[in-house]
Amino acid sequence: MSEMETELEESDAGSVLNEKANPCGVLVRPRELRVMLRSVPAPAPGEVRLQMRCVGICGSDVHYWWHGSCGPFRLHDPMIIGHESAGVVEALGAGVTSLQVGDRVALEPGVPCLQCQRCREGRYNLCPNIKFFATPPVDGSLARYVCHPAAWCYRLPESVSLEEGAMCEPLSVAVHANRRAGTTIGSLVLVLGAGPIGLLNCMVAKAFGASIIVVTDIDDRRLAFAETHAGADAVINTRDLDEHDAALVVQQALDGAQADIALDCAGLESTMRLAMHVVRPGGRICLVGMGSSAMHVPLVDASSREIDIFGVFRYSNTYPTCIALLASGRVNVKPLITHRFMGLEESSLEAAFETARTAANGAVKVMLTIPE
Ligand SMILES: [Zn+2]
Ligand SMILES: [Zn+2]
Missing domain, CATH: 3.90.180.10 (Medium-chain alcohol dehydrogenases, catalytic domain)
Incomplete structure (x- = not known):
């Protein structure tokens, strides 16, 4: 012993x-x-x-x-x-x-x-x-x-509950993705997918200073949730839109601009393709979701516009940030x-x-x- x-x-x-x-x-x-x-x-x-x-x-x-x-x-x-x-x-x-x-x-x-x-x-x-x-x-x-x-x-500080403490884990994924994407004051952000990780990415983008956040999904209930609880400025149901129409509608929601950043929390071929159509030259696309393992995307077009495409795996050095976001009320x-x-x-x-x-x-x- x-x-x-x-x-x-x-x-x-x-x-x-x-x-x-x-x-x-x-x-x-x-x-x-x-x-x-x-x-x-x-x-x-x-x-x-x-x-x-x-x-x-x-x-x-x-x-x-x-x-x-x-x-x-x-x-x-x-x-x-x-x-x-x-x-x-x-x-x-x-x-x-x-x-x-x-x-x-x-x-x-x-x-x-x-x-x-x-x-x-x-x-x-x-x-x-x-x-x-x-x-x-x-x-x-x-x-x-x-x-x-x-x-x-x-x-955890007094003001942060144990449940919120447990939420630091998925929240960390969103903090890491937004850090890698470089979300900052004035960023125009497209979040694809309004599941828990998409919603958290939306909240963190807002907390990091994004000026317009557009969220897409194919489920109206989840989109309504994104608007009510996650701070989405506009939500778009892309179910019945082809990718070019969807790109136009997203751009309208961004006051006619292209997105600086796309956070793909679905990780599907259709969402990655939409992200590539919507992000501006020199913009960034973060693949967060793991919807499909292989996909057909217009990579050369994205490359010739110097769009950075990258992934995330879990997170590092995020917990103190998450607790600060929760304690300050910037993320709820x-x-x-x-x-x-x-x-x-x-x-x-x-x-x-x-x-x-x-x-x-x-x-x-x-x-x-x-x-x-
Ligand atoms: Zn998790
Ligand atoms: Zn090691």
């Missing part, structure tokens, strides 16, 4: 350690979620143990649940699901001084090696050794107790949380994933809650 474990067993938290159960939301195989009991983990040096409180369901979680894979990652063994999370610190590992028991924190789900070249450049999202919650074979955070490095836990993610379910009860867990998958009853973000 290590010194640290001895220490823990002698502490108050440690004395009840063995009696505590740790129910976890486990994806056993595709379409089979179970609540299983695991042992309560002891925090290693530098880690804290958290009592998890809120875990949002992400498109990737749904993808693992329904298909057993997401992009290049494939589920082989049972895995605890969940990565958009916030909780309360309840035990400190050796050497932790940055946090105290009782602190409310948002958990950044990726823990990079901090040794490799990408990490040293600050682009730790590209670290080949990163351990990211609920990316096989790494377990996620839907559990009563989770240990996580203190350095990747961010204390609360309306996005449309549905809540108990996270560690099998029947409600299944219902929650089904709601997230089908977006039933106007679901945008489905939040799993874990009672104290």
Whole structure:
């Protein structure tokens, strides 16, 4: 037994350690979620143990649940699901001084090696050794107790709720995309796709100073949501428009100008093509969504107008920005949380994933809650 474990067993938290159960939301195989009991983990040096409180369901979680894979990652063994999370610190590992028991924190789900070249450049999202919650074979955070490095836990100010803390994860995707796109004061921005990530990209573009934001989608309900809650200046349903007509309508909505930036949160051939038609020479197109893996697009035309086209993979150095955006009220993610379910009860867990998958009853973000 290590010194640290001895220490823990002698502490108050440690004395009840063995009696505590740790129910976890486990994806056993595709379409089979179970609540299983695991042992309560002891925090290693530098880690804290958290009592998890809120875990949002992400498109990737749904993808693992329904298909057993997401992009290049494939589920082989049972895995605890969940990565958009916030909780309360309840035990400190050796050497932790940055946090105290009782602190409310948002958990950044990726823990990079901090040794490799990408990490040293600050682009730790590209670290080949990163351990990211609920990316096989790494377990996620839907559990009563989770240990996580203190350095990747961010204390939430009074004014930011635990649910908002969990939303820092998808919000990070939007902050990273807008940073890569260079959204700034006066930017004319087109957001393609009004799902949760599209809505968050719209909100962040506004917070970063974009002067006009146009949102396209093929679902009127989602577009109405973008206008009411995400600060879209204009919304366009492109369902019945060919790409040239759609480009004209977008340009009208931009007061006759072309867009400086397109954030494609759908990632379909049709949305990328529209982005290429609408973005000005020298503009930027960020591919955020992963709708199709291969597509036919007018690349030479875009190249000859020096349009920069680039991707994003997760995010880096975004959590402090997200917390600042939430604390200042510049971004309000609360309306996005449309549905809540108990996270560690099998029947409600299944219902929650089904709601997230089908977006039933106007679901945008489905939040799993874990009672104290
Ligand atoms: Zn996510
Ligand atoms: Zn690294």
